[in-house]
Amino acid sequence: MNLNTDKNKMKNISIFTARMTEEKKEMVTGYLYISPFFILFTIFGLFPILFSFYLGFQKWNGLTEMEFVGWANFRFVLEDPLFWKSLYNTFIMGLLGTFPQLVVAIVLAFALNSALIKFRNFYRVSYFMPYVTSTVAVAVVFGVIFSEQESGLINVILSWFHLDPVNWTTSEWGVKFAIAAMVFWRWVGYNTIIYLAGLQSIPKELYEAAKIDGATLFQQLRYITVPMLRPFIIFTVFLSTIGAFQLFTEPLIFLGRSYREEGITVVLYLWREAFVNLSFGPASATAILLFFIIIIFSSVNVFLANRIGR
Template identity: 65%
Template sequence: MAAINHSKVKKKRFMSEEKKDRVSGYLYIAPFFIIFAIIGLYPALFSIFLGFQKWNGLGPMTFVGFDNFKVVLTDPLFWKSVYNTIVMGIMGTAPQLVFGILFAYLLNLAFLKFKNVFRVTIFMPYITSMVAVALIFSVLFSDHESSLANYVLTLAGLDPVHWGTSEWGTKIAISIMVFWRWVGYNTIIYLAGIQSIPNDLYEAATIDGANKFQQLFYITMPMLKPFIILTVFTSTVGALQLFSEPTVFLGTSAFTRDEAMTIVMYLYRDAFKLQSFGTASATAIILLVLITVFVAINTLIASGYGRKKRGESE
């Protein structure tokens, strides 16, 4: 009888409430970490390992050290892709942040009717299929003189542009596509930020005689600072990973032309067109370094702004 009671006590201690809570907590979060390790962590670590190997995807791997990085960094096409990525990123990202704030401010005005209709309309491009986007922009920016873009240029007294074949015509068309797809996404984020600003601030500013533009620049913009930093960060990372828009707009000729080649397109071409997975992985590592640099810059800007504001308040 004493032995039975002793075993019950040991079992009771082993299955204490604290330990059961801890085990159940680990079981709840385990699926996320398992899936992340399989489809996230392992491919990333394997890509870093592959950056120092020569491999065509089928045969044995050969260790080559930093030769893959030398090949990439001495390739003029890679630097062309870096230039294209930065130029199209700036042209497509900077306007959408500015217009996103303006659209969000307009959508939050009290006297505006059919707000929900406008909000859904401006968000629709973000959820539109890339196939539909390709069809729309292939018609809008056709090389033919009767295309809508060339027709507008003709009305303005300008010459038609070969959007699909010229250097800057291609960059401008792709940048407009990026702007069209993502401005609604940033608008919704800014709209959520504006709606979190207390109305008392606007009422006090109105009593003091501030007009709408003064309220926008002296109340809305400073209060939106965290949201602006977030969208600048995400937009910068997205711009450095630009891939879908150029490939969709240019179609089958996307990987054979230099004027719209981006870093991710260069990576994809090496891996799946040339079967050079070593240089493709080296390009991915270099892209990771570039993204990290931009993340560090954004973090320094955000922290510096915070210290400045605290210093002024003191």
């Protein structure tokens, strides 16, 4: 009897051990599959972030030894008028390029979702094309469109209304409108596709019931579409806020290496400090300040977007 009991115990132990071994194998296999992402993120994402926080308190030109300077880099940045000018430019260009884009994207998505529009698939692809187009190519094309010469496309259109040509690369508001137009053109299609996906998830019975009750098209958009799209609006507002404060390629290509005060953004200011002036300390301090600015503005925008449709 004792012999049979011992055999059963040994059998149960061997089965348990085999199960544990299989579970460990599956666990190790799973971690191996997802490890490339975490390895690459640690090397190219987490380490630069942590190193920037460390570098913000150092004086370093990229070649010599680092020197701890405390809060000197932050004082330098906060006392620099060009930093505040870049923050102002970033905010204005982000507002001009982001808010209209979200409104137009909702209207376009509503139109594409309508059964009255023909060739909807063609329009969906057309609206999304600017997003997959190279940012450099977009900036070059818009640089020609917003040329300072009288033969520039926008200046020719202005001449039809007997308006003087605008110096788009040197005037205070000309630069901002030109760069905001690039941002608008490039991202409106992306947000349209996001909103279109949200619209297709709304039950059609709601619109049918609203039509029976005599709701107009505007009332359907206001009382059904916008409230039901609230999660998608929050998502796009969050991404648009981050993208607006990270504006870099468009002003760099459009203005060249002049770094004019009229169009310099925070990231362009950061890039100039790091790779032109070789002042990596102030550049890292700027990055840290921008990090907290993005958190604050994103939180405010998400809070406001969360109240839409209530």
